[in-house]
Amino acid sequence: MATKALTLYETTIGKKAVMAVSGVVLLGFTVGHLAGNLKAYAGPTEYNEYAQWLRTVPALLWGTRLALLFAVAAHIYSAFSLWRRNKQARPTRYHKKADLATDYAAKTMYLSGPILLFYILFHLVHLTFGGQIFGEGLIFGLEGYTWEVSNPYNNLVRGFQHWPVVIPYVLGVLALGVHLFHGIWSMFQSLGANHPKYNHLRRDVAIGLAALLTIGNLSFPIAVMAGYLEPTALRFNFPELG
Amino acid sequence: MKTKNLKLHVWRQNGPTDTGRFEDHVAENVSEHMSFLEMLDELNERLIADGKDPVAFDHDCREGICGMCSMVINGHAHGPHERTTTCQIHMRHLFDEGWDEVWVEPWRASAFPIQKDLVVERQALDEIIHAGGYISIRTGSARDANEAPIPKPIADRAFDAATCIGCGACVAACPNASASLFTAAKIAHLGLLPQGQAERMSRAKRMVAKMDELGFGGCTNHGECEKACPKGISIDFIAQMNRDLLKAVITDRDVPSGHGDGE
Numbered sequence: 001m002a003t004k005a006l007t008l009y010e011t012t013i014g015k016k017a018v019m020a021v022s023g024v025v026l027l028g029f030t031v032g033h034l035a036g037n038l039k040a041y042a043g044p045t046e047y048n049e050y051a052q053w054l055r056t057v058p059a060l061l062w063g064t065r066l067a068l069l070f071a072v073a074a075h076i077y078s079a080f081s082l083w084r085r086n087k088q089a090r091p092t093r094y095h096k097k098a099d100l101a102t103d104y105a106a107k108t109m110y111l112s113g114p115i116l117l118f119y120i121l122f123h124l125v126h127l128t129f130g131g132q133i134f135g136e137g138l139i140f141g142l143e144g145y146t147w148e149v150s151n152p153y154n155n156l157v158r159g160f161q162h163w164p165v166v167i168p169y170v171l172g173v174l175a176l177g178v179h180l181f182h183g184i185w186s187m188f189q190s191l192g193a194n195h196p197k198y199n200h201l202r203r204d205v206a207i208g209l210a211a212l213l214t215i216g217n218l219s220f221p222i223a224v225m226a227g228y229l230e231p232t233a234l235r236f237n238f239p240e241l242g
Numbered sequence: 243m244k245t246k247n248l249k250l251h252v253w254r255q256n257g258p259t260d261t262g263r264f265e266d267h268v269a270e271n272v273s274e275h276m277s278f279l280e281m282l283d284e285l286n287e288r289l290i291a292d293g294k295d296p297v298a299f300d301h302d303c304r305e306g307i308c309g310m311c312s313m314v315i316n317g318h319a320h321g322p323h324e325r326t327t328t329c330q331i332h333m334r335h336l337f338d339e340g341w342d343e344v345w346v347e348p349w350r351a352s353a354f355p356i357q358k359d360l361v362v363e364r365q366a367l368d369e370i371i372h373a374g375g376y377i378s379i380r381t382g383s384a385r386d387a388n389e390a391p392i393p394k395p396i397a398d399r400a401f402d403a404a405t406c407i408g409c410g411a412c413v414a415a416c417p418n419a420s421a422s423l424f425t426a427a428k429i430a431h432l433g434l435l436p437q438g439q440a441e442r443m444s445r446a447k448r449m450v451a452k453m454d455e456l457g458f459g460g461c462t463n464h465g466e467c468e469k470a471c472p473k474g475i476s477i478d479f480i481a482q483m484n485r486d487l488l489k490a491v492i493t494d495r496d497v498p499s500g501h502g503d504g505e
Contacts, residue, residue: 013450090351099466107417
């Protein structure tokens, strides 16, 4: 019997491994992203200096961006390819089907995923490329909300003073939490990280990280809405934050 | 003795190419002590007496070990009782659920074509076994006990995997019609034991390649298979299969010269 030469990506397991590894890269980013943004609580100067610091080495900044872009592309492409395959595996659906083990998060991965994609695009348009996109004009047409060059702190805080920014943000963060609740646990399973001694920790890690990222990220709009974080009148001059 | 009238919606399909449809029946005075298959037997006797075509369904041992019976009862592969094959489901289990209306469907997966009504062709599972679910060396006659030292926990785990009866409920219950639990159990019960080590890597590659080739879906780690499995086989074995496959493919030493690995 001829054994078919097998490349990893050709197998369903290989595709899941790609999803898991790209997912870990993206998870790592979200953790670092939250850690960085928590500097908002240290004050506008610390926050803006951190933002400036991120851009001091363009090669690192763009290297990270490219790596993330690649991870997102791999994650989405594998998901789509598995989704198509899985649909074909059951062309006729059951009239009745009980979910005995499937939780809400697992069932809605194909929903929370696209929500996250659209949310990330919105988030980039808003806080990363806001200056280039809206220029001197009103961001999303919101009254009194203009881009301040060299002051990402104010761009963040002023945004959360408006419901049209808060609502998609909250939805995006909740989708992230739900996606990670299944995704992190699933990652262990897909990569074969399995040992009876540590298996119970896999769910705990998933819940812990999903909760940390959800609560941490939700704290920003709450802090702004509650008046704890306020726009600063300080002026900054960071040439890299154009 | 509790009896009940039960509304039945049974999947009828003349052959693999027929589109199929639900047929409604009423099972009258069903005793709680009847097995589900006996209830269908009675329905069939009535259909035969009326000169109609009886409902075709798979069954053999009727004691939960052969893996033949296969139907989805109100959305539950093998019916509403954990770790129980369809043949061991009794009507009291349905009464306990409070069901007055029951939808009976075949396993649904493109790799399991429907032969007739509730009977599906599960040859695909055999093909996965043919691809590597064996030890190809001659092992000789039975050896003395404990000649090959196997720690008890390992032997127990191998046995847990080996309890798979190949019924296909994992495929039926999986949202993706994936055969991962079946394949994983077969890979694990050999891969855990010393006799299975020689071919452990090539086995994982071949069986996974065959599983994918046959049109089963991929695993998305929902865990439905584990709940549906009449033997309660753990999805931990799927993680083990993933690990074996990843290791096998990444550390592949096969030279692509047209020679198979080990054959």
